[in-house]
Amino acid sequence: MAAQPKYAPSNLDHVEDLEKYWRNGFHPVHLGDKLDKVDSKRYRYGVIHKLGYGGFSTVWLAHDLINGGYVALKIVCASQSSYGVPPAVESILDSHPTKIFVTELHRFLIQGPNGHHVCQVLPVTGPSLLALSRVPYRLRPAVCKKLAREGAQALEFLHARGLCHGDFTASNLVLAVSPTLHQLSKQDLLKLLGTPLRDTVHATGPKTASAPEYVIQPADLTRLGPSYLTDSLRVVDFDQVFGFRKPLPPGIPPNPGFRLGTPIASLAPEVIIEGAAGPASDIWALGCTLFRMRAGIQLLGEWHFNMASNVLEDIFDVILGPPPPKWTRLQFRENGWPIASPRSGKDKNITTHEYGQEPLDPDEDLKAKVYGIWDENRSRPNTPGKRLKSPSIFWKVDPNVVPHWGNVDGGFPHIHPDEAAQFLHLLRRIFVYNVTQRITAAEILKHPWLARVKR
Structure with a gap:
């Protein structure tokens, strides 16, 4: 028997699978969230829009609060804790003379209600x-x-x-x-x-911190x-x-x-x-x-x-x-x-x-x-x-x-x-x-x- 859905379907056409906002799934993100803590007062990135999603990640447009400019943050499902391109492959990709391959600038970890998530920092495209x-x-x-x-x-x-x-x-x-x-x-x-177009997330059961307030x-x-x-x-x-x-x-x-x-x-x-x-x-x-x-x-x-x-x-x-x-x-x-x-x-x-x-x-x-x-x-x-x-x-x-x-x-x-x-x-x-x-x-x-x- 199929599991009961945890969330009502979104009214937006192009959003991630809401059922993945659960243990070991997606990390809930809101506009204005600050990520990658630098010290007791500062964070490196501020989320300003959404860029996309896939089966194992959501991707966000973020302002670099330290150096200026913009980056893409790819936040991976907690179940994919070993996610990433092997260093041997990345070394080959980075050796391309025109840098045609988009590889991560660096990465950090996020601890959230659904687990530990790898966050890749990527150039904006x-x-x-x-x-x-x-x-x-x-x-x-x-x-x-x-x-x-x-x-x-x-x-x-x-x-x-x-x-x-x-x-x-x-x-x-x-x-x-x-x-x-x-x-x-x-x-x-x-x-x-x-x-950004938002749609409130409605849980079909008791509300938890696993999902964002909106997608x-x-x-x-x-x-x-x-x-x-x-x-x-x-x-x-x-x-x-x-x-x-x-x-x-x-x-x-x-x-x-x-x-x-x-x-x-x-x-x-x-x-x-x-x-x-x-x-x-x-x-x-x-x-x-x-x-x-x-x-x-x-x-x-x-x-x-x-x-x-x-x-x-x-x-x-x-x-x-x-x-x-x-x-x-x-x-x-x-x-x-x-x-x-x-x-x-x-x-x-x-x-x-x-x-x-x-x-x-x-x-x-x-x-x-x-x-x-x-x-x-x-x-x-x-x-x-x-x-x-x-x-x-x-x-x-x-x-x-x-x-x-x-x-x-x-x-x-x-x-x-x-x-x-x-x-x-x-x-x-x-x-x-x-x-x-x-x-x-x-x-x-x-x-x-x-x-x-x-x-």
């Missing part, structure tokens, strides 16, 4: 490429290619040193902010970001505008980093196999079916990310409901076509994950799927998706697709006039056929079943789609 590649925002094509090149360079750097990122998705690729952001007063920064919707970082956002990429979140060379150097995490934390819609088929994570699965995730960046939508259908079997069906029957013989007949558990060893006989908890029996639908395959990308209208300034008051990095449309997939309603043009042909060629080098034939990050950087991108 701008919005993620996920936020900039869904309605109402789209990355400008030229900027998309520049960021794509920097993303491929980041993977090339990691792979050359025996590391895989493990979760190279649009949510973990962000824009760098301008240094001038740190010159803003707290009042001016909050004026840019807008008043806050994360700030919309696109509001920082052209003065405080750059078109340079930063890579975040190294929880899934692992090494693939043998023997593993000291301090490098091993291959997680089936436990790889990449979202299912960006998992390579060899990881879903065989747990075979590696550089090639990073490249597959990059391919999904490139499509998301350029098209403004997810490559695989939104219908899969977080089921691995449905993702495979999209890959085999819609995107790429028949899989290799070893994958044409797969057995799945009730949770949609394939079983490693096929079972004979009847088992009501096991279902068998056969793939590749039908030809690809030319209206839905990879080519159709690429050539169906709708684009910014730069020639008709009065159309709904015009650039609004947004930084030149991205453009914005009225969500009420976004065209249906594959048509040009509302004055939106399609991607230019020449670019579509190049982009499709690149994706077809990425989305292949044989990992030995999948393009590498170094080869992506030489591909014609990126050939003329400013380095």
Whole structure:
């Protein structure tokens, strides 16, 4: 029997799981909280807004009360007391010449009602490429290619040193902010970001100190505008980093196999079916990310409901076509994950799927998706697709006039056929079943789609 919920659902759309405000869960945070005590009278950080959340942490915008400027505070669940990137990995990340990888500045511990929490102090960054590649925002094509090149360079750097990122998705690729952001007063920064939206937390039973008085919707970082956002990429979140060379150097995490934390819609088929994570699965995730960046939508259908079997069906029957013989007949558990060893006989908890029996639908395959990308209208300034008051990095449309997939309603043009042909060629080098034939990050950087991108 499922446990009774401890809190009533929030009225805000984008907030963390309230049920994690409990023993060993999230730390309750309020605006104005002061953290990291320096001495009997001073604290180092003052919380001024919320930046985001995940399954194991909440992230807050804080004012550095000692040195000035701003930082991000990632406060981790108490159950993750050993949380953090191993020093051997962090040393590699910090050695990148342009500091593209966002690593912690330092850390401290918080003792709260739900336990001891690691708090990572991180540089402030701008919005993620996920936020900039869904309605109402789209990355400008030229900027998309520049960021794509920097993303491929980041993977090339990691792979050359025996590391895989493990979760190279649009949510973990962000824009760098301008240094001038740190010159803003707290009042001016909050004026840019807008008043934080709050919602009171209501307990379903006796009220405790485990939860905050209210939850806050994360700030919309696109509001920082052209003065405080750059078109340079930063890579975040190294929880899934692992090494693939043998023997593993000291301090490098091993291959997680089936436990790889990449979202299912960006998992390579060899990881879903065989747990075979590696550089090639990073490249597959990059391919999904490139499509998301350029098209403004997810490559695989939104219908899969977080089921691995449905993702495979999209890959085999819609995107790429028949899989290799070893994958044409797969057995799945009730949770949609394939079983490693096929079972004979009847088992009501096991279902068998056969793939590749039908030809690809030319209206839905990879080519159709690429050539169906709708684009910014730069020639008709009065159309709904015009650039609004947004930084030149991205453009914005009225969500009420976004065209249906594959048509040009509302004055939106399609991607230019020449670019579509190049982009499709690149994706077809990425989305292949044989990992030995999948393009590498170094080869992506030489591909014609990126050939003329400013380095």
